[in-house]
Amino acid sequence: MAAKLRVVGGSPLTGEISVRGAKNFVSKAMVAALLSSDTSVLRNVPLIRDVDVVSDLLRLHGVEVDYDQEEGRLAITPGRISLPDDPVEMDRLAGSSRIPILFAGPLLHNLGEAFIPDLGGCHIGDRPVDFHMQVLEDFGARRVQEKGGMHLVAPRGLKAKPVHLPYPSVGATEQTLLTAVMAEGVTELSNAAVEPEIYDLIAVLQKMGAIISVDTDRTIMIEGVDSLQGYTHTALADRIEAGSWASAALATHGDIIIRGAEQQNMMSFLNVFRKVGGQFEVRDEGIRFWHPGGALRSIPLQTDVHPGFMTDWQQPLVVALTQADGISIVHETVYENRFGFTKALTDMGAHIQTYRECLGGLQCRFGQRSFYHSAVIQGPSPLHAADVEVPDLRGGFSYLIAALAAEGTSIISGIDIIDRGYEHFMHKLRCLGANAEKIA
């Protein structure tokens, strides 16, 4: 039976916790290891479900994966890779994350074919993979849809082609990088995503022997090479996890030191945190976030690709905005359907109304369509306890924050989803003095 959490709210979160490597980088670096037959070593790897899923997927391809949880050290030895011959296990992994699509390039280079199981990830929009497929097909791959996934073949190898992304998609940028590094010729990728996790992936690929340069105008040049070697790398910190705990500090009137949090990759979050009235102090070992007392301020906010305010911070921060004085407007421009979680917050006493229109000035891709992608939040609203069901990863963490900020006892069901991106969150809750326990 799926685990539930009983949370007695109303007390500030105070204390110290640590964050390790970023979910949205570690899994990609694991895939990059497939590009060489040498052993690659990744450090600062968190114990989260997405790492388990990608490890299992690698093992199914004959790769040796050795994880020391305590140390956070992951050793990946591809040796001789092969297509999986365990359909039951492949079926189990289908629908568990979005990473399998990134296996395409490395497998096509290695084996001339790949089987990509159906993708999972959070249900926060349609999340098509048309940009990925365009790149793969332009480079010479052909696909056949099969039960449980798609089969790709590239009998004549992969050849570089110019790529222009219609939108700076993180996944499609990574797809292009992982495919172009060993393709024949030079790839010019324009309108690329430039998230810090992508820079870290480029750093890994460069250590492996790739030749990649990034211009300031979202253009990335990738010169294909014949072979790559293993890497040793320490993952950048999880800025989404850090921002989530920081939002929890704000919503609960708390004071949290997050060891490992990195200022450089959180600039836009820190600016917003300060505008809302939260305080932070950047230290050598991490960042301290706290609610200084008094009223929080409402703000207009728009999510965007990097260097904008990232969409994955939106859900946790919205809970803090329910406690701010006045009307906040949040315009979600990355995913068309990322406000479903606000319904439960409304049930807990928050005043949130969602709109189809692009509120806050800028027009986005979703403006002329029927997606409720703008939210108006009127605060401050005292939150009361409720029984809620986790809708997705960040939505789940938001419910946790709301329950911690609310008076009374809340029950949160479906908390297993939270393990996908938050390492040891139960332990961290205890470190911060939360009254929360898992129940059957």
Ligand SMILES: CC(=O)N[C@H]1[C@@H](OP(=O)(O)OP(=O)(O)OC[C@H]2O[C@@H](n3ccc(=O)[nH]c3=O)[C@H](O)[C@@H]2O)O[C@H](CO)[C@@H](O)[C@@H]1O
């Ligand atoms: C595992 C991982 O790293 N997940 C992150 C990654 O997701 P992911 O890589 O899936 O997100 P993308 O940047 O690709 O998606 C951004 C937008 O582009 C659209 N799109 C994308 C690809 C495509 O082929 N066609 C298309 O239309 C999506 O539907 C979405 O509206 O970046 C997102 C944006 O920072 C984050 O929220 C996710 O946490």
Ligand SMILES: C=C(OP(=O)(O)O)C(=O)O
């Ligand atoms: C949307 C997210 O992840 P994924 O792409 O893995 O669903 C997230 O981390 O918030």
